[in-house]
Amino acid sequence: MSSNKIRWSSWLPLVPALALLAGILLVPLGKTFIRSVSNPGLTLANYEHLFTDGVTMTVLGRTALTAATVTIAALVLGYPYAYLMTRVSPRTRGILLVVVLIPFWTSVMARNFAWIIILQDGGPVQSAFALLGFDDVVLYGTNAGVTIAMTQVMLPFMVLPLFSTLGSIDRKLLLAARGLGSSPTAAFWKVFWPLSRGGVMAGVMLVFTLSLGFYVTPALLGSPQQSLVAQLLAQRTTLLLDFAAAGALGMVVLVITLVLVVWANRVGGTVSAIGVVATSQPKDR
Amino acid sequence: MSSPTRTRRRPDTVDPIPWWLKVVGGLVIAFFILPTLFVIPMSFSSATTFQFPPPGFSWRLYENFFTNPIWLDSLGNSFLVASLTAVLATTIGTAAAVSLSRMDNRAARLVRTVLMVPIVSPAIVVAVAVYISFLGWRLTGTVTGYVLAHTAIAVPYVLVSVTGALGGFDQRLLKASASLGASPLTSFVRVTMPLISRGVLTGAIFAFIVSFDEVVIALFLRSPLFQTMPVQMYNSVTVEIDPTISAASSLMVVAVTIIFILPQLLRGRAGRRQEPRP
Numbered sequence: 001m002s003s004n005k006i007r008w009s010s011w012l013p014l015v016p017a018l019a020l021l022a023g024i025l026l027v028p029l030g031k032t033f034i035r036s037v038s039n040p041g042l043t044l045a046n047y048e049h050l051f052t053d054g055v056t057m058t059v060l061g062r063t064a065l066t067a068a069t070v071t072i073a074a075l076v077l078g079y080p081y082a083y084l085m086t087r088v089s090p091r092t093r094g095i096l097l098v099v100v101l102i103p104f105w106t107s108v109m110a111r112n113f114a115w116i117i118i119l120q121d122g123g124p125v126q127s128a129f130a131l132l133g134f135d136d137v138v139l140y141g142t143n144a145g146v147t148i149a150m151t152q153v154m155l156p157f158m159v160l161p162l163f164s165t166l167g168s169i170d171r172k173l174l175l176a177a178r179g180l181g182s183s184p185t186a187a188f189w190k191v192f193w194p195l196s197r198g199g200v201m202a203g204v205m206l207v208f209t210l211s212l213g214f215y216v217t218p219a220l221l222g223s224p225q226q227s228l229v230a231q232l233l234a235q236r237t238t239l240l241l242d243f244a245a246a247g248a249l250g251m252v253v254l255v256i257t258l259v260l261v262v263w264a265n266r267v268g269g270t271v272s273a274i275g276v277v278a279t280s281q282p283k284d285r
Numbered sequence: 286m287s288s289p290t291r292t293r294r295r296p297d298t299v300d301p302i303p304w305w306l307k308v309v310g311g312l313v314i315a316f317f318i319l320p321t322l323f324v325i326p327m328s329f330s331s332a333t334t335f336q337f338p339p340p341g342f343s344w345r346l347y348e349n350f351f352t353n354p355i356w357l358d359s360l361g362n363s364f365l366v367a368s369l370t371a372v373l374a375t376t377i378g379t380a381a382a383v384s385l386s387r388m389d390n391r392a393a394r395l396v397r398t399v400l401m402v403p404i405v406s407p408a409i410v411v412a413v414a415v416y417i418s419f420l421g422w423r424l425t426g427t428v429t430g431y432v433l434a435h436t437a438i439a440v441p442y443v444l445v446s447v448t449g450a451l452g453g454f455d456q457r458l459l460k461a462s463a464s465l466g467a468s469p470l471t472s473f474v475r476v477t478m479p480l481i482s483r484g485v486l487t488g489a490i491f492a493f494i495v496s497f498d499e500v501v502i503a504l505f506l507r508s509p510l511f512q513t514m515p516v517q518m519y520n521s522v523t524v525e526i527d528p529t530i531s532a533a534s535s536l537m538v539v540a541v542t543i544i545f546i547l548p549q550l551l552r553g554r555a556g557r558r559q560e561p562r563p
Contacts, residue, residue: 009469010387013380017400017440020377024437025403028414035417077316080309087302096310099317105541106321107498109518110534114321116522117337117531124323124337152316213407215501220522230409237413238505247417250410261405 029254036247046248056232056249063229066147066218067211071158073151074207075200078158082199085159086167104156112220115149116140119221141223149217157210158203165199205264209257229253321538327531335528346532356529359517363497366428366513370435370496375489377436378443383477385444386451403438408501411438416505426508434506435496442495443488450484490544498541 036046050056085096103111119125119140129137139145169192177187215230222228227235233253236246323337328346330339350356381400385393403411415434416425424430454477462472478485500515507516514533521527 010384013384014396016377017381017444018396020433020437020440021400021403024415024433025406025411028418029410031418032414077309077313080306081313084302084306084310087306096314099314102317103321105494107515107534107537107541108500109498109515109522109530110324110537111321113518113522113530113534114323117323117327117335118320120335120337122336152320155313155317209405213409215407215409215412216519220519230407233409233413234505237416243417246413250413253407254410257405257407257410 032243032247033251035244036251039244046244047252049245050248050252059227059229059232060252062143062226063212066143066150066228067208069147070150070154070211071204071208073147074154074158075204077151078155078162078203079196079200081155082159082162082166085163086169100156100159103153108216111153112149112217115145115217115221119145119148140221143222143226146214146218146222146228149221150211150214153217154207154211157206161202161206162196162199165196165202169195202264205260209260209264212257212260213253324531324534324538327528328535330528330531332528334526335531346529349529350532350536353529356514356517356533359512359514362428362511363514366431366435367493367497369428369432370439371489371493373432374436374439374443374492374496375485378440378488378492379447379481379485381440382444382447382451383473383481386448386454387456397444400444401441404441408438412502412505415502419506425506426511428511430506431503431511431513434502435499436492438499438502439492439495442491443485446488446491447481447484450481450487454480494541494544498537 037043039045081096081100085093088096117123119138121138121140123140126136126138129135139148173191173195174187177191178184182190213230214228215234218228219231219234222231224231229249230253233246233249236242236249240246326339327335327337329342329344330336331341331343331345332339385397419425419430419434422430424433458476458480459472462476463469467475498515499513500519503513503516504519507513512520514537518530518533521530521533
């Protein structure tokens with residue numbers, strides 16, 4: 001009897017959090033879903049349009065391609081960095097960790113504005129390319145510029161899961177492989193890489209999933225002709241005021257994201273990883 | 286960076302860090318830090334465009350930021366919304382974290398995962414859904430609307446931060462406190478709170494920053510009468526071409542850097558204070 005009472009009262013402090021989540025997120029999303037399938041009778045027309053309008057599928061494909069490019073770039077840059085973090089002294093490691101978190105905690109608008117300055121026509125990137133003999137390389141307004149800016153802010157989500165995996169690998173295995181006559185490259189690919197695949201998988205899933213939903217960066221640095229899915233969603237909501245069509249697209253994006261998150265959770269505990277990255281604090285010791 | 290490691294760590298001569306790895310590390314560090322620094326010279330520009338490098342030195346942009354009512358109002362609005370969000374999200378998130386820490390079953394784990402949903406959902410999907418609902422509830426362009434929406438996305442950060450602080454919390458302390466006659470509320474205030482206060486403070490700072498810096502939802506909830514600073518910054522790039530944004534950006538970068546370092550300093554000092562204790 002009394003244990004039941006304790007259990008009931010211990011759930012009570014959760015009510016505000018769950019009520020807020022329901023009111024601000026679940027009810028609006030539920031209404032969005034209902035609106036997207038009614039006209040007012042039950043209909044799937046809004047979803048059929050996504051496949052037949054000739055725009056949505058192109059934009060979704062472009063978004064997936066951009067997210068994949070960001071993911072690969074983040075892996076190529078993040079893997080050596082995370083590995084370096086496992087090799088240096090604790091003090092240097094602390095500094096490297098602070099540095100990883102800088103873009104994450106830099107103001108979104110300040111960071112995107114900085115990229116506008118750098119990538120704009122006449123900006124430092126164009127000047128640098130001109131010095132190398134390539135004139136007229138302006139990345140502002142292109143998908144390449146969007147990809148570079150997105151990679152910068154997504155790198156923490158690659159580095160931190162990788163760091164925790166790489167740090168737990170016993171380096172003596174590499175030395176043993178070398179001792180047995182293996183080249184450094186072969187030792188890496190045959191011994192180290194397979195052991196690090198869990199962290200790679202977690203980082204890849206995390207970066208890809210989060211990259212699908214970017215809005216501010218493509219809106220500010222990309223071009224309207226090369227828009228990503230978040231821009232399409234915003235445009236259909238605020239310019240066309242087509243809430244039912246926007247709702248259908250929003251539901252598709254949300255379902256793709258959540259399916260990826262659930263899948264990623266199986267391979268590497270992604271939901272908690274995002275929380276950990278988001279609230280990670282560099283430790284100096 | 287290379288010399289201290291080489292002199293201090295002799296064993297590395299057997300298994301040295303390859304030079305190219307240090308080069309890659311250096312490049313990644315530059316990629317993390319350098320781009321944002323461009324806003325600082327820009328903020329002293331005398332130009333009326335986003336021209337780089339700046340043609341001349343001037344305080345004009347800072348002057349405009351601190352005298353133009355559009356910028357000042359949006360700054361004030363951001364402070365108001367972020368402060369209220371921090372208070373609300375910290376209260377709600379701490380209550381949830383403390384009660385979840387006392388349960389260890391499937392239901393509690395499910396609730397914990399569900400409460401993290403705002404972090405994993407794409408901001409644009411949340412923003413569109415919230416916008417359409419708030420239109421019907423007449424909450425767009427209101428402080429209440431901003432605070433409610435920002436609190437919903439800030440609670441997970443408080444939850445993670447307080448849960449981390451509760452990691453080393455011995456639940457037997459509460460039984461001891463109860464057996465000595467303390468009510469659950471007294472136990473919370475006198476036993477739990479002091480032990481998790483740093484986690485709570487960190488959560489509050491995160492909630493403040495999350496709200497202060499939030500753009501996507503704010504873009505949808507804005508009205509001509511009420512908008513936050515990130516929205517004004519967005520306008521100044523997309524509509525107005527107003528270089529005052531570089532002064533605003535520099536101030537944000539400096540402010541967030543200070544706020545970000547503050548928990549480190551607090552942690553360091555609190556750690557030192559605790560050490561002499563038995």
